Amino acid sequence: MTGEPQAPVVLSVRGLRKRYGDLEAVKDVSFDIREGETYGLLGPNGAGKSTTISIVCGLLRRDAGEVTVDGKPIDTGAVAAKAGIGVVPQDLAIYPDLSARENLTFFGRLYGLGGARLKSRIDTCLELVGLADRANERTDHFSGGMQRRLNIAIGMLHEPRLLLLDEPTVGVDPQSRNAILESIAALGREGMAVLYTTHYMEEAERLCDRVGIIDAGEIRAEGTRRELVALVGQRDEVRLTATGDLGAATKAVGALPGVGGAVVRDGVLELVVDDARGMLPRLLDAVDKAGATVRGVDVVQPDLEAVFLHLTGRALRDAS
Amino acid sequence: MLTDLRVAVLIAAKDLRQRLRDRSAILVSIVAPLGLAIIFSGLLGNTTAFHARYVVANLDGGQLATVLRKDVIGALVTVKVADVTDAATRDEAIALVTDGKADAAFVIPAGFTAAINAGQGATIEIAGARNATLETEVARAVAQRFGDGVVSVQLAVATAAHLKGAPLDGPATGAIVTAAAAATPAVNLTDDVARLRQLSMATYFSASMAILFLFFSAQIGIVSLFDERRAGTLARILAGPIRPWSVLFGKLLAGFAMGVVSITVLVTATTLAIGADWGPPLGVALIGVTAIIAAIGISTLVASFAKTGESAGAAGSAVAITLGVLGGSFTVSSQSPDSMATIALFTPHGWFLRGLGELHGAGATAADALPAAGVLLAMGLATLALGLVRTRKLVTAR
Ligand SMILES: Nc1ncnc2c1ncn2[C@@H]1O[C@H](COP(=O)(O)OP(=O)(O)O)[C@@H](O)[C@H]1O
Ligand SMILES: [Mg+2]
Numbered sequence: 001m002t003g004e005p006q007a008p009v010v011l012s013v014r015g016l017r018k019r020y021g022d023l024e025a026v027k028d029v030s031f032d033i034r035e036g037e038t039y040g041l042l043g044p045n046g047a048g049k050s051t052t053i054s055i056v057c058g059l060l061r062r063d064a065g066e067v068t069v070d071g072k073p074i075d076t077g078a079v080a081a082k083a084g085i086g087v088v089p090q091d092l093a094i095y096p097d098l099s100a101r102e103n104l105t106f107f108g109r110l111y112g113l114g115g116a117r118l119k120s121r122i123d124t125c126l127e128l129v130g131l132a133d134r135a136n137e138r139t140d141h142f143s144g145g146m147q148r149r150l151n152i153a154i155g156m157l158h159e160p161r162l163l164l165l166d167e168p169t170v171g172v173d174p175q176s177r178n179a180i181l182e183s184i185a186a187l188g189r190e191g192m193a194v195l196y197t198t199h200y201m202e203e204a205e206r207l208c209d210r211v212g213i214i215d216a217g218e219i220r221a222e223g224t225r226r227e228l229v230a231l232v233g234q235r236d237e238v239r240l241t242a243t244g245d246l247g248a249a250t251k252a253v254g255a256l257p258g259v260g261g262a263v264v265r266d267g268v269l270e271l272v273v274d275d276a277r278g279m280l281p282r283l284l285d286a287v288d289k290a291g292a293t294v295r296g297v298d299v300v301q302p303d304l305e306a307v308f309l310h311l312t313g314r315a316l317r318d319a320s
Numbered sequence: 321m322l323t324d325l326r327v328a329v330l331i332a333a334k335d336l337r338q339r340l341r342d343r344s345a346i347l348v349s350i351v352a353p354l355g356l357a358i359i360f361s362g363l364l365g366n367t368t369a370f371h372a373r374y375v376v377a378n379l380d381g382g383q384l385a386t387v388l389r390k391d392v393i394g395a396l397v398t399v400k401v402a403d404v405t406d407a408a409t410r411d412e413a414i415a416l417v418t419d420g421k422a423d424a425a426f427v428i429p430a431g432f433t434a435a436i437n438a439g440q441g442a443t444i445e446i447a448g449a450r451n452a453t454l455e456t457e458v459a460r461a462v463a464q465r466f467g468d469g470v471v472s473v474q475l476a477v478a479t480a481a482h483l484k485g486a487p488l489d490g491p492a493t494g495a496i497v498t499a500a501a502a503a504t505p506a507v508n509l510t511d512d513v514a515r516l517r518q519l520s521m522a523t524y525f526s527a528s529m530a531i532l533f534l535f536f537s538a539q540i541g542i543v544s545l546f547d548e549r550r551a552g553t554l555a556r557i558l559a560g561p562i563r564p565w566s567v568l569f570g571k572l573l574a575g576f577a578m579g580v581v582s583i584t585v586l587v588t589a590t591t592l593a594i595g596a597d598w599g600p601p602l603g604v605a606l607i608g609v610t611a612i613i614a615a616i617g618i619s620t621l622v623a624s625f626a627k628t629g630e631s632a633g634a635a636g637s638a639v640a641i642t643l644g645v646l647g648g649s650f651t652v653s654s655q656s657p658d659s660m661a662t663i664a665l666f667t668p669h670g671w672f673l674r675g676l677g678e679l680h681g682a683g684a685t686a687a688d689a690l691p692a693a694g695v696l697l698a699m700g701l702a703t704l705a706l707g708l709v710r711t712r713k714l715v716t717a718r
Contacts (some may be wrong), residue, residue, distance in 0.1 A: 054555075059559050061717050076716075089552055089561045095551075097338050100336075
């Protein structure tokens with residue numbers, strides 16, 4: 001990737017497969033995460049992100065493939081190797097009838113921490129997630145955002161080599177979300193390898209050094225933001241703000257030659273097209289004929305959202 | 321191995337902290353059984369609910385034997401505490417007891433009067449029905465009281481408490497009573513009976529409530545496993561560097577600790593508050609610990625059929641109450657038919673009450689609790705093994 005010497009690989013995932021009955025939830029997923037690197041798995045609900053995380057942390061059996069952390073194989077019986085992994089589950093996993101400090105103490109001890117080191121780690125983590133002044137309150141008195149932050153603090157408490165974060169900001173107010181993203185960015189700087197799953201394009205762009213775009217159990221593309229956006233190539237992303245029959249309009253423009261994908265989001269028609277300038281008249285014409293009226297036109301730099309659209313023909317957030 | 325144990329203790333300690341913070345757990349483990357024991361013993365202790373049926377085989381017919389039959393045992397009829405019938409032979413008297421037609425038999429041996437007049441020892445046999453602990457206790461006390469009133473003689477009262485069809489083989493050695501008092505006025509006797517009744521009622525209800533609610537506190541550990549699974553904390557624990565079995569073990573340990581707390585508080589409180597007499601502490605501990613293991617085993621097995629914490633808790637409670645009914649936790653033993661006594665032997669409740677009963681025979685020691693403790697332990701280990709095999713799926717990876 002870059003010219004500088006590469007940090008050692010912490011997590012290596014090779015050819016991972018998992019089937020639930022007839023559904024193949026994870027199909028041949030492979031990726032590596034290096035020391036200090038934050039890797040994002042970006043994909044819609046049901047893409048297989050949580051399944052991948054559960055296998056990587058040894059909670060779920062895989063049907064095929066290999067997972068190693070620092071070269072040590074991980075599976076459901078790998079007791080010692082699991083000490084190097086921290087998990088932040090997608091759904092809150094904290095005790096509501098214990099205080100934040102008691103929650104941290106319990107899970108810290110479970111990972112073998114104790115004494116002064118446990119205490120100092122707890123204080124550090126509480127500080128990092130902004131809960132230091134509420135440490136001794138029962139967590140069922142916390143707001144949703146505070147509970148989420150504690151959920152994260154528990155995962156990073158024992159300073160794991162690899163931290164797995166499964167959509168840690170879902171359902172969090174913008175302020176808490178900001179705090180969460182900042183504390184995670186700090187972990188990457190400290191040398192932790194971080195696997196971060198999300199269906200928010202902005203989070204992946206902001207936080208992750210590299211992103212794997214996952215859909216229907218497959219990683220469709222992988223790379224830095226710049227590398228991924230390059231996949232869209234010379235194509236442009238066009239956003240048409242319109243009123244009227246947007247469904248019909250989407251269908252109409254989607255059928256035009258040179259249009260890579262078309263979706264509606266919040267009253268905006270989003271398209272990936274070969275050449276925005278040349279195609280614009282035909283696009284406006286098609287929308288008009290379909291019974292909608294264009295109120296505004298934006299031609300934007302493609303982002304990861306556009307990459308997803310380009311790869312799958314669907315919008316990230318609507319794909320579920 | 322050591323770390324597995326450490327993890328189990330860590331999980332159990334965390335669970336206990338949560339449970340002690342949870343009012344409903346304290347209610348079910350301590351407040352409810354204690355309250356009910358006090359209420360029941362208060363209610364029934366003041367009623368004339370106690371009524372025994374005695375049979376006397378007076379094989380002697382001498383002067384002292386007649387005093388015992390007419391003035392002492394007869395006084396029980398006068399104060400309406402008992403019905404008394406006579407039997408011609410020892411076998412006939414014992415048959416009445418084994419057939420459930422009498423609660424206890426007094427057997428006054430031939431040569432009784434002569435032996436005592438000659439200054440030798442004599443033995444009165446008391447044969448009590450298995451399900452009539454209290455009635456047998458009263459009979460024994462009456463006979464002993466008579467011994468106390470007989471001048472300068474030794475009288476042995478051999479109690480065959482809890483007779484269950486087994487023949488009595490000759491006069492057993494019982495408590496040797498040396499007495500110096502003179503007469504045996506009926507008034508003193510009834511006082512004695514009243515005192516005994518009060519004590520035994522308190523003990524009986526304390527024990528009944530203890531074993532009944534033990535099932536509620538012992539299942540708390542295993543039920544919380546389901547709750548933790550739903551809350552996601554179980555997955556979080558299992559993602560840690562631990563072996564799955566240590567989680568199960570921690571939950572069992574938590575149930576055990578809750579059981580110990582519950583029984584200890586109940587024994588102490590009922591002893592102090594309502595004068596319950598549990599018996600030799602070591603024996604009570606033996607019966608208590610094995611009963612906790614039985615309660616944990618059965619709750620684990622029951623919970624293994626459930627899908628959620630709620631259904632596990634509900635099923636556990638239903639089983640606890642059913643076993644309590646069958647095991648005699650809700651019935652005064654003297655009023656239950658003999659078939660119930662047989663059914664009770666299939667329940668830990670029955671064996672718990674029986675084991676405590678064994679601790680109240682004349683000269684009983686902790687060792688007398690061993691058979692019942694053995695049965696409780698066997699029940700516990702068998703159901704626990706089955707339950708764990710079935711519950712294993714909760715903590716192993718899919
Ligand atoms: N325990 C399960 N049993 C059956 N299907 C499951 C199970 N868990 C997840 N799935 C299915 O597998 C797919 C991937 O799910 P998941 O890994 O949770 O996706 P994501 O985290 O990306 O939203 C989905 O279609 C989901 O419905
Ligand atoms: Mg998920």
